[in-house]
Amino acid sequence: KKSNAHETEFLQAVKEVLDSLVPVLAKNPQYIKHAILERMVEPERTISFRVPWVDDQGNVKVNRGYRVQFNSAIGPYKGGLRFHPSVNQSIIKFLGFEQIFKNSLTGQPIGGGKGGSDFDPKGKSDFEIMRFTQSFMSELSKYIGPDTDVPAGDIGVGAREIGYMFGQYKKMRGAYEAGVLTGKGVGYGGSLARKEATGYGTVYFVNEMLKSKGLSFKDSTVVVSGSGNVSIYAMEKAMELGAKILACSDSSGYVYDRNGIDLNTVKRLKEVEGKRISEYVKEHPGSVFYEGFGGIWKIPCDIALPCATQNEIDEEAAKLLVANGVKAIGEGANMPSTLEAVDVFLENNVLFGPAKAANAGGVAVSALEMAQNSARLSWTFDEVDGKLKEIMTNIYNDSLKAAEEYGVPGNLVVGANIAGFVKVADAMITQGVI
Numbered sequence: 102k103k104s105n106a107h108e109t110e111f112l113q114a115v116k117e118v119l120d121s122l123v124p125v126l127a128k129n130p131q132y133i134k135h136a137i138l139e140r141m142v143e144p145e146r147t148i149s150f151r152v153p154w155v156d157d158q159g160n161v162k163v164n165r166g167y168r169v170q171f172n173s174a175i176g177p178y179k180g181g182l183r184f185h186p187s188v189n190q191s192i193i194k195f196l197g198f199e200q201i202f203k204n205s206l207t208g209q210p211i212g213g214g215k216g217g218s219d220f221d222p223k224g225k226s227d228f229e230i231m232r233f234t235q236s237f238m239s240e241l242s243k244y245i246g247p248d249t250d251v252p253a254g255d256i257g258v259g260a261r262e263i264g265y266m267f268g269q270y271k272k273m274r275g276a277y278e279a280g281v282l283t284g285k286g287v288g289y290g291g292s293l294a295r296k297e298a299t300g301y302g303t304v305y306f307v308n309e310m311l312k313s314k315g316l317s318f319k320d321s322t323v324v325v326s327g328s329g330n331v332s333i334y335a336m337e338k339a340m341e342l343g344a345k346i347l348a349c350s351d352s353s354g355y356v357y358d359r360n361g362i363d364l365n366t367v368k369r370l371k372e373v374e375g376k377r378i379s380e381y382v383k384e385h386p387g388s389v390f391y392e393g394f395g396g397i398w399k400i401p402c403d404i405a406l407p408c409a410t411q412n413e414i415d416e417e418a419a420k421l422l423v424a425n426g427v428k429a430i431g432e433g434a435n436m437p438s439t440l441e442a443v444d445v446f447l448e449n450n451v452l453f454g455p456a457k458a459a460n461a462g463g464v465a466v467s468a469l470e471m472a473q474n475s476a477r478l479s480w481t482f483d484e485v486d487g488k489l490k491e492i493m494t495n496i497y498n499d500s501l502k503a504a505e506e507y508g509v510p511g512n513l514v515v516g517a518n519i520a521g522f523v524k525v526a527d528a529m530i531t532q533g534v535i
């Protein structure tokens with residue numbers, strides 16, 4: 102529609118999915134008859150709201166909040182909240198759209214949604230973060246609930262923000278509804294292994310791809326962008342499997358350590374001290390910091406795990422990675438590769454794990470958190486991690502199978518889109534024109 106013309110990220114995500122579905126529509130005319138695509142690209146509900154708050158100096162500030170409730174055919178809306186100055190309706194819609202298929206792929210009963218705000222958490226005090234998140238939740242609480250819509254974290258929203266939002270939701274509702282948010286602290290209803298789930302899941306997925314070619318993480322070199330929640334735990338699992346991490350980044354630049362990144366330093370700097378990644382080189386003399394995060398893809402590596410943000414690998418970066426002999430890409434972030442970059446990887450037979458499959462581990466464990474909350478139980482770390490591994494293997498196999506069935510063997514982009522789509526489309530048909 103013309104009214105969507107400015108929503109470039111959303112259109113990019115839709116194009117990738119629709120291109121993949123051409124053979125599915127040819128074989129299944131019922132999807133055309135029931136206008137499934139036309140309905141699927143239109144969110145069931147888009148909520149946008151004012152978030153006023155007061156900074157530490159007493160100034161009144163205003164940000165914009167969003168929640169896009171995209172599709173509830175197979176379960177309550179589920180998807181994270183992003184706090185970043187770049188957030189706008191297009192970004193939230195692309196993330197919400199992707200979430201529909203990702204959540205379907207997990208095999209868990211969860212629909213698709215996403216939300217957030219253009220609030221910039223960088224440089225804010227704890228109390229400013231608290232006042233902002235309370236104001237945000239005062240409005241959002243009207244639209245969510247354990248059986249309605251269950252938000253979680255994303256860029257700029259971690260355990261601290263989830264904690265403040267949970268407190269405010271409880272106050273607004275006057276009820277302890279543990280299942281309204283996921284990514285909670287383990288002391289009050291959070292699931293063990295949720296923090297690790299997206300990063301670990303990405304590595305489990307890439308490991309399946311590597312195994313299919315007789316390869317493994319052992320003794321391979323890995324470059325991981327970002328140094329947030331997804332990146333840290335992708336690095337941790339890759340190292341556990343015997344890989345050497347050469348570099349990681351944040352929005353200001355990247356650190357290259359030829360001896361292998363020391364994860365304890367990264368964790369302390371990022372998770373405890375809230376510092377910039379450039380500080381790393383002060384403690385590791387062999388390492389170098391380069392300004393500008395995009396340059397990280399110049400580093401030759403066997404495996405690249407983009408875990409920071411959308412469109413961080415463009416065509417040129419993809420060509421560089423290929424020229425330097427990259428064997429596998431695992432998208433830990435959402436839509437980190439542009440459409441042109443994806444084509445470069447596929448044309449050059451690089452193993453490619455697309456985001457909606459490769460990073461589905463986070464939301465899968467969020468669904469397991471919801472299950473534990475409903476049952477008022479807590480599972481052990483190993484129990485959750487075991488289920489995560491099984492889910493990632495299933496997603497890989499389902500995507501592979503769909504790709505083969507529709508004539509593009511090995512193309513996991515198409516396979517994941519199709520495998521995620523069919524279940525939602527069939528549910529929509531059974532539920533009538535709504």
Ligand code: NDP
Pocket residue numbers: 185187254255256257258299326327328329330331332350351352353394408409410411433434435460461463464
């Ligand atoms: P965090 O906020 O914990 O970390 C994000 C990291 O990426 C930081 O190092 C940040 O640097 C960097 N980054 C963020 N925005 C940009 C940008 N515009 N340019 C360059 N660098 C940037 O977020 P997460 O790790 O949770 O999320 C990372 C990605 O993974 C996102 O695409 C998210 O949607 C996706 N994802 C996350 C899931 C989860 O469970 N958390 C689940 C599935 C997907 P800086 O600190 O300097 O901003």
